Structure formats: C-alpha cells, structure tokens
Amino acid sequence: MAFDLPYLIGWAALAITVSAVIFRTAYRLGRDVEARYHEKLEEHQESAFYYKGLNYLLSDEQDKAIEEFVKVVRINSETVEIHLSLGNLFRSRGEVGRAIRIHQNLIARPNLSTAHRTSALYELAEDYRQGGFVDRAVEACRQVLSVDPNHARTLSSLLMLHESEGRWDTALEVLQRHKKVTGTPDPRREAHLLLRIGQEQMEGGTLADEESAIDRFRSAVRIFPGCVEGYRLLGEAHLARGRIGEAISSFATLQKTRPTHFFLVVDSLLKAYRSQDDITGFEKFMVRAVNGPSASTRLIILWSRYLEERERFQEAIEVLRAGTQKHPSAVGVAKQLILMLSRMNRWQEAVGVAERCLDHHLSRQPVFQCTQCGFKAQDIYWQCPQCHQWDTMEPL
Numbered sequence: 001m002a003f004d005l006p007y008l009i010g011w012a013a014l015a016i017t018v019s020a021v022i023f024r025t026a027y028r029l030g031r032d033v034e035a036r037y038h039e040k041l042e043e044h045q046e047s048a049f050y051y052k053g054l055n056y057l058l059s060d061e062q063d064k065a066i067e068e069f070v071k072v073v074r075i076n077s078e079t080v081e082i083h084l085s086l087g088n089l090f091r092s093r094g095e096v097g098r099a100i101r102i103h104q105n106l107i108a109r110p111n112l113s114t115a116h117r118t119s120a121l122y123e124l125a126e127d128y129r130q131g132g133f134v135d136r137a138v139e140a141c142r143q144v145l146s147v148d149p150n151h152a153r154t155l156s157s158l159l160m161l162h163e164s165e166g167r168w169d170t171a172l173e174v175l176q177r178h179k180k181v182t183g184t185p186d187p188r189r190e191a192h193l194l195l196r197i198g199q200e201q202m203e204g205g206t207l208a209d210e211e212s213a214i215d216r217f218r219s220a221v222r223i224f225p226g227c228v229e230g231y232r233l234l235g236e237a238h239l240a241r242g243r244i245g246e247a248i249s250s251f252a253t254l255q256k257t258r259p260t261h262f263f264l265v266v267d268s269l270l271k272a273y274r275s276q277d278d279i280t281g282f283e284k285f286m287v288r289a290v291n292g293p294s295a296s297t298r299l300i301i302l303w304s305r306y307l308e309e310r311e312r313f314q315e316a317i318e319v320l321r322a323g324t325q326k327h328p329s330a331v332g333v334a335k336q337l338i339l340m341l342s343r344m345n346r347w348q349e350a351v352g353v354a355e356r357c358l359d360h361h362l363s364r365q366p367v368f369q370c371t372q373c374g375f376k377a378q379d380i381y382w383q384c385p386q387c388h389q390w391d392t393m394e395p396l
C-alpha cells in the first residue's frame with residue numbers, strides 16, 4: 001500500500017499550507033516594521049470595538065453598540081457589513097433619516113459587490129418603508145428585484161407596501177411570486193387579497209363585474225376554507241342576485257368549516273331565509289348550530305336574544321342555561337341569563353346563576369403574588385418557586 005491517492009492528496013495539502021506559511025512569514029519580515037505595528041494596532045482596536053459593539057447589542061444596549069460600531073467605521077470605512085448593521089440599528093431605533101444616509105452612502109460606492117449592493121438597496125427600501133415613503137420604498141424594492149428577482153425578503157416588503165397602498169391586484173401578484181420563491185403559501189392572506197379585489201369589482205356595478213367578483217370570492221374560500229368574510233361576501237352576493245339556495249349553502253359551509261365564527265353571518269342567514277319565507281328553516285338551522293360542539297358563546301347569546309324578542313322566554317332561558325353548563329366561565333352568557341330571570345321575577349334562580357358563575361371564577365383566581373417576579377399562585381409559598389426569594393408573596 002505504498003502511495004495511494006488520499007495519501008498523496010494529504011501530503012500535497014500539507015506541503016501547500018507549509019509553503020504558504022513560509023511565504024507569508026518571509027513577506028511580513030520584509031515589510032516596514034513600524035507600519036506593520038500600526039496596522040496591527042488598528043486591526044486589534046477594530047475587532048475590540050466590534051466585539052464590544054456586538055456584546056452591547058446582545059445585552060440590548062443599542063446606544064452603546066452604536067458608539068462602538070461608529071468607532072469601527074472610523075478606523076475602517078471599507079467594512080460594508082458594519083455599515084449595514086449600523087444602518088439597521090438606527091432604523092430599529094426609529095432614526096430613519098440616519099439609516100437612509102448610511103445605506104445611500106453604501107450604494108454610492110463604485111466598487112461595491114453586487115451582493116452588497118443588493119443588501120444595501122433592500123435595507124434602504126426598509127428604511128423608506130418604515131419612514132412612510134411608500135413610493136421610494138417601492139422603487140428601491142423594484143431595483144433589488146431587477147438584480148435578484150427571487151429576493152424573498154424584498155418580495156415580502158413589496159407585498160406589504162402594496163397592501164398599504166390598497167393596490168390589491170399588484171399585491172396578489174407579488175404574493176404569488178413570493179410563494180413560488182419560498183415554497184410557503186399564505187392562504188389567509190391570498191384569500192383576503194382576492195376578497196378585496198372582488199369587492200372593488202363589485203363597485204363596477206355591471207353584471208359582468210359582479211360575476212367576476214363572485215369568482216374571486218369563490219377562489220378565496222377555496223384557497224382558505226375557513227375564510228369567514230369570503231363566505232359572507234359570497235352569500236351576500238348570491239342573495240343580491242336572488243340565488244337564495246346558493247346563499248344559504250355558503251353560510252352553511254362556513255358553519256361547518258369555522259363554527260366558532262358562524263355567529264358573524266347569522267344576520268345574513270336570517271335575511272336569506274326570510275326572503276324565501278322560511279323562518280322555520282332558519283330556526284331549525286340555528287338550533288342545530290347552537291347545539292353543535294363548537295358553538296360560540298356569542299352564538300348562544302344571539303340565539304337567546306332572537307327568542308326573547310319573540311317573547312319565547314322559556315326557550316331563551318333553556319338555551320342560556322345549557323350555555324352556562326357548557327361554558328361555565330362565560331360571563332356574557334351568565335349575565336344574559338341573570339337579566340332574563342330577573343325580568344321574569346325569578347330572583348332565586350338568578351342569584352343561583354350569579355353565585356355559580358362567581359364561584360367558578362374565584363376558584364381559578366390566584367390569591368397571592370410575588371412582589372419580586374410577579375409569580376401568582378392560589379397558595380402562599382414562603383420561598384417563591386419562580387425567583388427563589390424568601391417571603392415575597394403578598395395577597396392580591
């Protein structure tokens with residue numbers, strides 16, 4: 001096994017390293033000793049300032065961090081990374097003007113690498129965005145993307161900029177590019193952008209506009225099946241065009257996909273059933289929804305009010321009573337039940353409901369709190385389990 005390949009490569013690497021070291025040493029020896037001494041000192045200072053700055057940054061002392069970084073920049077104005085960090089620090093402290101100046105100065109350097117120029121432009125876009133200079137921010141983003149069309153953070157900034165301008169269709173285009181680049185979809189955002197576009201189309205007023213808007217609403221709920229506003233708009237649009245069955249089925253789908261938020265479309269659902277003179281159908285729907293496993297307390301209260309308005313007090317009370325059993329911590333349901341019982345002079349029962357609700361809350365409330373760290377507990381601890389100080393707990 002005299003000379004196999006890895007053995008030879010190993011030796012060659014070692015030989016190259018050694019000759020490089022020898023060459024460097026010889027080179028250094030040949031240089032002016034005093035100049036070298038100053039250079040060394042500056043290098044040493046530079047890294048000292050840099051590490052001090054970094055430490056301040058980590059301990060969240062931004063003022064001191066900036067001071068150290070400024071010293072680094074004074075010694076070595078070539079350090080692009082430090083300039084970038086300094087600019088970002090200024091921006092994060094709300095000193096947008098200073099951040100803009102630093103990033104603009106960087107971009108103006110003729111010998112800047114493309115990667116550094118892109119970073120500086122991106123940061124400048126962020127400065128402008130935070131400063132509220134939307135047009136300039138958009139322009140800077142576009143410049144970054146012309147160099148690097150897949151710059152994900154820029155796409156995400158540009159998306160927010162277009163959202164803030166209310167340019168929903170452009171925002172949607174950017175979102176789709178962002179999705180392609182990152183591989184991460186954002187269905188909630190995409191759905192809501194589609195809804196905004198659809199709502200604007202609705203304002204066009206023509207039949208074609210409305211149909212196109214309905215298409216957008218449909219896409220939105222397909223992309224994000226829990227989109228409450230999507231089902232509401234879709235249902236309302238169907239209602240406006242007299243397609244009652246389709247309207248009801250939109251609301252019914254929402255009740256299945258996001259039952260916690262169903263109470264938000266109850267008014268529209270009632271309107272739909274009313275327009276086809278089917279109040280019984282509405283009530284059947286509501287009874288099913290209120291008794292469903294994910295019925296929200298808001299839905300229970302809404303339904304009890306509907307019954308109360310129609311003087312069906314006993315039914316309303318039963319709905320609320322079942323509600324307090326299912327959600328013992330829901331103060332809103334208890335309050336509604338107490339009010340209704342009082343109105344019917346059923347005081348004893350009302351007091352009972354109030355007592356149970358209060359008991360439930362008291363049993364969960366902490367009684368003592370540590371004055372040192374804020375730890376709360378129902379029992380007193382002579383040594384706080386969180387900060388380990390002695391005798392610091394006071395009753396709340």
Ligand SMILES: [Zn+2]
Nearest residue numbers: 370373384387
């Ligand atoms: Zn403590």
